[in-house]
Amino acid sequence: MGILEKIAAEMARTQKNKATEYHLGLLKAKIAKYRTQLLESSKTKSEKGEGFDVMKSGDARVALIGFPSVGKSTLLSKLTKTESAVASYEFTTLTCIPGKIEYNGASIQLLDLPGIIEGAAQGKGRGKQVIAVARTADLVLMMLDATKSHQQRALLEAELEAVGIRLNRKRPNVYFKVKKGGGLSFNATCKLTHFNEKMVYHILHDYKIFNAEVLIREDITVDEFIDVVLGNRKYITCIYCYNKIDQITIEEVDRLAREPYTVVVSCEADLNLDYLLEQIWKHLNLVRVYTKKRGEYPDFDGGLIIRNGATIEHVCHAVHRSLVDNFRFALVWGTSTKHNPQRVGLTHIVNQEDVVQVVKKK
Ligand SMILES: Nc1nc2c(ncn2[C@@H]2O[C@H](COP(=O)(O)OP(=O)(O)OP(=O)(O)O)[C@@H](O)[C@H]2O)c(=O)[nH]1
Ligand SMILES: [Mg+2]
Numbered sequence: 001m002g003i004l005e006k007i008a009a010e011m012a013r014t015q016k017n018k019a020t021e022y023h024l025g026l027l028k029a030k031i032a033k034y035r036t037q038l039l040e041s042s043k044t045k046s047e048k049g050e051g052f053d054v055m056k057s058g059d060a061r062v063a064l065i066g067f068p069s070v071g072k073s074t075l076l077s078k079l080t081k082t083e084s085a086v087a088s089y090e091f092t093t094l095t096c097i098p099g100k101i102e103y104n105g106a107s108i109q110l111l112d113l114p115g116i117i118e119g120a121a122q123g124k125g126r127g128k129q130v131i132a133v134a135r136t137a138d139l140v141l142m143m144l145d146a147t148k149s150h151q152q153r154a155l156l157e158a159e160l161e162a163v164g165i166r167l168n169r170k171r172p173n174v175y176f177k178v179k180k181g182g183g184l185s186f187n188a189t190c191k192l193t194h195f196n197e198k199m200v201y202h203i204l205h206d207y208k209i210f211n212a213e214v215l216i217r218e219d220i221t222v223d224e225f226i227d228v229v230l231g232n233r234k235y236i237t238c239i240y241c242y243n244k245i246d247q248i249t250i251e252e253v254d255r256l257a258r259e260p261y262t263v264v265v266s267c268e269a270d271l272n273l274d275y276l277l278e279q280i281w282k283h284l285n286l287v288r289v290y291t292k293k294r295g296e297y298p299d300f301d302g303g304l305i306i307r308n309g310a311t312i313e314h315v316c317h318a319v320h321r322s323l324v325d326n327f328r329f330a331l332v333w334g335t336s337t338k339h340n341p342q343r344v345g346l347t348h349i350v351n352q353e354d355v356v357q358v359v360k361k362k
Pocket of ligand 2: 085
C-alpha cells in the first residue's frame with residue numbers, strides 16, 4: 001500500500017466528530033503535501049514534452065476538457081474555422097488543436113484537447129499534458145455527454161481538483177506570509193467553525209513553516225487553508241457544457257439546463273451554440289475600453305479588450321509597450337471615474353466602455 005492509500009485508509013477509519021476533526025485536518029495537510037511532492041517529482045523526470053506547446057494568442061484562452069468522444073472536436077469545428085478530426089471512436093484527437101473565435105470584437109483562443117480518463121491526474125493517457133494546458137486557460141469548457149451518466153462530471157472535477165485546479169471558487173480571503181523570524185502570528189476577523197490556531201500551527205509545522213503571519217478574514221475550511229499555504233492553486237471559471245441533447249428527452253434537457261454554470265447544446269444539430277458563445281463571453285469577464293487621441297473623437301470601432309480588473313497600466317501595455325515609460329497621466333471618461341474626464345494614474349482600474357486618453361511626458 002502506498003503512503004497516500006495508507007493515509008486515505010486512516011481517514012476513512014477516523015470517525016467524524018469534534019475530537020477527530022482535528023486529527024482529520026492534520027491528515028488532510030499531510031495528503032496535500034505528499035500529492036504535491038508526487039506531482040513535483042514526476043515533473044522533473046519528464047519536464048520536456050510536458051504540456052502541449054501552443055502559443056497563447058488572442059485576448060483569452062478557453063480549454064475544452066472532457067472524456068473521449070463527447071464531441072469536443074465537433075464543437076471546435078463548429079465554432080471556429082479550424083477543422084479538428086471528428087470520429088465515432090475514442091481518442092480521435094491526440095494533441096492540442098487551437099482554433100479562434102471572433103466574438104464581440106474579441107479574439108478568443110479555443111483549444112481542442114485529447115479526451116481524458118479517470119486517473120488523468122496521475123498521468124493516465126495524456127491526462128497530465130491536458131491538465132497542464134487547462135491550468136493556463138482563462139476558462140475551462142468542460143464538455144459532457146448528455147446521454148451518459150451524471151457521474152462523469154464529478155469524476156472530471158476530481159481529476160482537476162487533484163492537481164490543484166479550483167473550479168468556480170474564489171480564492172480564500174486569507175493573508176498568509178512566511179517570515180524570517182518572530183514565530184507564528186495568528187489572527188482571525190471572524191469566528192472560525194472549522195479549525196483553530198492550534199491546528200494552523202500544526203499544519204504549518206508539517207510544512208516546516210515556523211515563522212509566518214496568518215490573517216483569516218472568512219470562515220474557511222481546513223482544505224481551503226491548505227490551498228492558501230501551498231499557494232499554487234489555480235482558480236478558474238468552468239462552464240459545464242452538455243452535448244448531444246438531440247439524444248435525450250425534453251424533460252432531461254430542461255433539468256440539465258437549470259443547473260448552475262451549465263449550458264446544454266447539440267453540436268451536430270446546431271442547437272444552442274449561440275447561447276454557449278454568449279456564456280463564454282460573459283464568464284470570461286472581458287472589458288472593452290476605447291482610446292482617444294487629444295482633440296479627436298474616441299475610436300468606437302476599435303477598442304481594446306482587456307481582463308476585468310485591469311488598470312491604466314494594462315491599457316498602456318495593450319496600446320504600445322513603450323507607452324508606460326512616457327506616461328504622465330491619463331484622462332478617463334466613463335463609469336470608473338467621478339468626474340468626466342478625470343485625471344488618473346497608472347493604478348486606476350478601468351470599467352467596461354471607459355474612454356481613455358493617455359497624456360505623455362514632454
Ligand atoms: N448525436 C450527437 N452526436 C454528436 C454530437 N456532437 C458530436 N457527436 C458525435 O460524437 C462522436 C465524437 O465526436 P468528437 O468530436 O470526435 O469527440 P471528441 O470529444 O473530440 O473525442 P476525442 O477526440 O476522442 O476525445 C462523433 O461520432 C460525432 O459525430 C451531437 O451533438 N449529437
Ligand atoms: Mg477530439
